[in-house]
Structures are given as structure tokens and as C-alpha cells.
Amino acid sequence: MFDSLSEKLQGVLGDLRGRGRLSEEDVTKAMREIRLALLEADVNFKVVKEFVATVKERCLDAEVTKSLTPGQQVVKIVNEELTALMGQGSSKLAFSGRPPTVILLAGLQGSGKTTASAKLALHLRKKDGKAPAIAACDLQRPAAIDQLEQLGKQIQVPVYRRDDTKDPVEVARWALEQARAQGRDVLIVDTAGRLHVDEELMDELVAIRKETKPTNVLLVLDSMTGQDAVNVAESFQEQVAFDGVILTKLDGDARGGAALSVKAVTGQPIKFASTGEKLDQLEPFHPDRMASRILGMGDVLTLIEKAEEAAEEDEQEELEARLKAGKFTFDDFLKSYDMMRKMGPLRSVMGMIPGLGKQLQGVNVDDKQLEWVRAIVLSMTAQERAHPEIIKGQRRQRIARGSGTSVQQVNQLLNGRKQMEKMMKQIGSGKQPNLQSLVAQGQMRR
Amino acid sequence: MTRTWAELLGDEEPEDTEPEKKRRFRRLRSGLTKSRQAFARGLTGWRYDPNDLETWERLEEVLISADIGVETTQEIVERLEKRRPKTDEEVMEGLQDVLGELAAPEEEPRLHLDGTPSVILVVGVNGAGKTTTIGKLASRLRESGRSVLVGAADTYRAAADEQLEIWAERAGADFVGSTRGGDPAAVAFDSIAAGEARGRDVVIVDTAGRLHTQSSLMEELAKIHRVIASKLEGAPHETLLVVDATTGQNGLRQAKLFDEAVDVTGVALTKLDGTAKGGIVVAIGHEFGLPVKLVGVGEGIDDLQPFDAAEFARALVSGGGPDEDEPEG
Secondary structure (H helix, E strand, C coil): CCCHHHHHHHHHHCCCCCCCECCHHHHHHHHHHHHHHHHHCCCCHHHHHHHHHHHHHHHHHCECCCCCCHHHHHHHHHHHHHHHHHHCCCCCCCCCCCCCEEEEEECCCCCCHHHHHHHHHHHHHHHCCCCEEEEEECCCCCCHHHHHHHHHHHHCCCEECCCCCCCHHHHHHHHHHHHHHCCCCEEEEEECCCCCCCHHHHHHHHHHHHHHCCCEEEEEEECCECCCHHHHHHHHHHHHCCCEEEEECCCCCCCCHHHHHHHHHHCCCEEEEECCCCCCCEEECCHHHHHHHHCCCCCHHHHHHHHHHHCCHHHHHHHHHHHHCCCCCHHHHHHHHHHHHHHCCHHHHHHCCCCHHHHHCCCCCCHHHHHHHHHHHHCCCHHHHHCHHHCCHHHHHHHHHHHCCCHHHHHHHHHHHHHHHHHHHHHHCCCCCCHHHHHHHHHHCC | CCCCHHHHHCCCCCCCHHHHHHHHHHHHHHHHHHHHHHHHHHHCCCCCCCCCHHHHHHHHHHHHCCCCCHHHHHHHHHHHHHCCCCCHHHHHHHHHHHHHHHHCCCCCCCCCCCCCCEEEEEEECCCCCHHHHHHHHHHHHHHCCCCEEEEEECCCCCCHHHHHHHHHHHHCCEEECCCCCCCHHHHHHHHHHHHHHCCCCEEEEEECCCCCCCHHHHHHHHHHHHHHHHHCCCCCCEEEEEEECCECCHHHHHHHHHHHHHCCCEEEEECCCCCCCCCHHHHHHHHHCCCEEEEECCCCCCCEEECCHHHHHHHHHCCCCCCCCCCCC
């Protein structure tokens, strides 16, 4: 059930476990697959070329370890290199010794600057305890100022707007004065979307930069951007010298190779990722997660490591054998559930399973919601746990009372176990499980 | 042949077609100049040699850097190889033909406006340019002599209906507003009812941008589509997916999932005035048979054009169009 890239690599490399080094021929074959994967993820083709050359060298030098197949070995190296490349540079914002700290946001039309301004303001207010304000300097798009003002109200952050001028440089200058006078710590400057080849508008951005002397200039980049991301980044870099990136719309299923392209050509780090439509859905950037996302795989290796840490080996083997035989009692349910809990929050664990990341899109996995599952199982007798089919009406009522849940919930869980048994059989037979139906059960309760 | 609005709308050609064609073409060309230069640069100094692997790799890179995608690029190269071109010129010609075939799965795509009123539903991901496209489209339809009403069924984004209202005013179209957080399907319904009552020719329904992966929002969109269909027989007459030209391979996922939810009838490709080449529409045409109908080449109200696949391909591939010596507008 490993994902396509690992599988493809496995296909071209075969099982060379324990044979020592990867041969030049093996590596060349593997690199072809890596190149394709990166191109499909929208990493710029020039960046791909350079990156593949680096990885190739490392692969030739690498010892093939016993524990991993050659395919996994290559994936591990690629993953490490990607993470290293994307993780360079600070992901933190810089704050000026003399407030207000100015943060200038710039980018193409539709990349998400206005929403990002509000999200960043909320983040600064809540997470950093700052008193931010926003300057509404997008005077191009109709009603952009109204949009920002409404968002400002929602997050209780003042928005400085002027309706008597069409000059964003003047608005920025004035807004900075306001921020200073009102003792705000941070001023976020939202600007109009512009094409990097539009000289007039790029000059205007340069003028805003000069006027406000920002401590941070952030490029707002749509994670769905394709090959053109390098041209955009290079132009913005040349003209306004941004020092960080906000990656938006990461809640979609774009692989986000543009992030790597931009990092590679400008050297500037991704600082934040926007992961949803709600205003609190802005997170500090995680280079490791992005690396596995670009490769189109769950974090296979981390999952393997965590699983190894969490479960005693023989216990795990026993469980695996039972699962493959299609037997799945409530004792197993409890055991695997506890094992998963030891590995971390459920959602992140499931996100690490290759192929499931996509299925989880739009599905909310709330750990608390699943606590009642545990309570129900603990209210069962040993016999009931081992032979769930005996749990009929009377027993269901008793279990519901004992666990403080309803009969309906007990029924849900009983159905859930049946489904899980089916799912485990699918995994055993190498098919991909349908997780959504399982998770949907957890959601029915809401 | 460059396509005109009259051709796109299935209208009689006005007498002064030639000037309109020229004006339109100049705009498209000036919008595309940068894309074309970048594309041509990739091919400059490139001498075709059928036995040289590097030649084909170079070609692949040019196509991939236009966001055409690995798979569609391979398809293009295969089709091109079958034609056995012998000279550089034959390669270029072949490439134009093949790109045209793929991006125009439908011969001469039209905007189907045969209802009373005709309903156009506009969908797409956040920031693709839906509202701007609607503003420009409304203006063009007004110029063609049609009366237009636009409905603001984007009840999610702050100030979305203010933005649309400003565009409607510019275009001289009626406007049906909404309240934030309201039911978008109800707004769509009201818009059509108002369009019918006032005898408008076209009703354009704007929707909130949504990522195709948000299943609940996609269901909401499907509901809007259902409500429109039950309100007026044959509606929506067009369901346009708006795709940003800078979009990479994710555009394929967008096309697939939006098509599944609301049965897309055409694509509007926006922001083609930058350096992005918009090659993703070639992949979309190839994989899903969805024709591109409109292209946006600037922020002005006139910067929306009928899509012409052969022209698009030609402009992308060659260093100059048929009227290279014509001054840029």
C-alpha cells in the first residue's frame, strides 16, 4: 500500500536489499522517476534538473541499509534533501526595535493577499500578543477595501482606509503615521495584486516599500502556481527584495512544487502556510511536511519510525497476523487505537499514511470525538470484546449506560468495527482502504 | 483566422468586423507577447535534428515549462513524431496543429445563449478571477446588444457583492445582491426570477471561490446548479470554469471535480497577460474535452476575448504571428 512514487522506485530498482551500494544504473533509473514526480508537482524544470543532480550524487555514495528497500532508501535521501533545502532560513518574522514593525505583503492578483493580511493580523494578535493594524493599500480591485474592513471587524484589528485618494503610497505613508500615533506594534500593508511584468505597478510597489521601510516583505504565493512561479519570484525579488513567503490555499490538493521553486531561485524561506478559509487557519511553515507533500507521499519514513517506537515488536506482529486473517475484535480495536494514540494526534497519523492524505481532505478528525469509542469498548465484558457478534439489544443498552453514551452510538461503533474489519482485509490484500466512510461515522455524532 | 465575439455568440457579423478583429487581435497579441517571447526563447537557436535526442528533450522542456504537463507533453511529442517533420519549420507547424487539436476538442466553441433568459453560471477556485471575468463578459454582452443581469451568489467572501456591483455598474447591467452568509442558491433563484420578470437576455450568476477539495462547498455548488436547472428549463445554458493561467498541474484536478459537480461546459482562461503560458488548458482539453471559450488578457473592461485555439497555439509557438509587422496597440 505504499504510494506511487515509492512503488515506482521499487519497480525500477527491484529488491536489492543488502547488496551494498546502489549502482549507477539503478540511480539513473530512479532519478528519472524523481524528475517526473517533481515536474508533476509543478517544481520548475530548471530547479528539478539541479536538484536531481544533487540527489544523484548522494545516492551513489549511500550505503543501502538493511532496514530499507532501495526504493525507500532513495525516497529517504530525496526527502532529506528537499526538507533541508526548504528549511533553510528563519521562518520567524523580524520585529523592529522601534515599533511599529511594518510587514509589506505583495503578490499576483488572486494569490490571497487580503485574506492573508487578516490572517496574519489575527495570528500576531493571538499568538504573539501584538497589537497589529492593517493599511488598506489595494486601491485597484473594486471593493477590496470594504473586504478588508469587514475582515478587520471580524478579528478586532483596526483597518486604516482612505477614500479621498487613489494613491496607495500616500495611504501607506498616512497609515504608518496613524499606527505610530495609536501605538500599534505592527502595521500590515495590504497591496493590490499586480503582474510582475507590469512596470508601472511594480514601481508603485517599490515606492510603497521606500515610504514604509518594512522590516518584513512577504511574497504571497498561491500553492497551485505552476512553472511560472520562478519568473514571478525572480521579478519580485529583484524589485522589492522580499524576505519570506506566505504560501496560500494549501488546503487544496495541489502538491505545491512552486514553493520549492521559489525557495530555490530566491533563497527566501516560506514563513507561513494558509490552510483553510477560516481566519485562524494560518500556520508556521513545516518544511518536512511540504517535502513529503511535493513528493506526493505521506511521510512514510516518519510513520515507520513512529510505529516502531510505539509498538512492541511481537505485539505488532501478532496484531498484523490477526488483521491479515481478517479477524478484528474489540480487543484489537482498543490495542490499535491506543497504539495510534501513542504516535500522535489521529489526524496527523492518518495524514502520514500514503494515499490517505487526499481522502482526508475536507474530513475533520477530532481526537476528542473518538474518546467515546474508547469508553464504549471499556464498558464491554471480555467475552463481548472477543466475540462482538453476541452484542444484541440488552447488552447494547447496558454498554450505553456504562459508558455514558447512547444505544445509537454503540450501534455506530459496532458497525464501525465491521467496516474496519473489512478495511483491514483490504489492507491485507494490498487494496487501499476507504477511510472516509470510517471517519464519516465519527462525524455523524456532531 | 481570429475569432470574433460575433462568432463566439453565434451572431451575424457586424459590418465593421475587420476593425474589431484587428483591435481584438492586437490586444491578444500584446497580452501574449511576453508569453510568446519566453516560449520562443526556449526554442531559439534550436536546430531540428531527428536523430538528436537532445532536440526532443529540449522540446519537452519548452512544453513542460508552459505548464502543459508531463503526460500531455508526451502525447504532443508522440503525435509530432508521427508526422515525421523534416525541417524546423515543419516542427513548428506540426506543433501548432497538435496544440490546436488538443486545446480545441470542440470545433469553433460557442457561448450557448439560446434561453430566455440565458443563464451563465460561473465557478472556480478562490482568486481565479471569476468576478472580474463576469464584469468583462457582461460588458461585452451589452455591446453585442443584449440586456444583462448579474447575480451575486458569492455570499461568503467579505465585500464580494460590492465588487460585483461596481462591475455591473461599469458594464451597464442589472444587479441582484445578497447578504453575507445568505443562501447562494436562493440568490441564483432570485436572479433568474428577476431576469425573467424584467425580460433580460442573459443572467450571469457569480459564485464564491472554493477549492475543489472542499466537499461540502462543492455540494453547495451542485445545489446551486440544481436550483437553477429546476427554476428554468435548459438552464444553466453555460457553466464556465474560470482557470488562472498561472495554474500548474492542479488545474486538472480542478477541471475534474468542478465538472463532476456542475457539468462544466467551457473554460475561461484568465491572467494571460503575464509570463504564464496557460498551457494547463491544453492538458484540460486533452483529458476532459473541455473547450476554452474565453481568455482574459488584462484588467481593463475590454480585456476579455473569445479563445481561438489555433491562434493561441500559434502565438505560443512562433516568434511572430501572421501580422508581425503590425504595430502593437
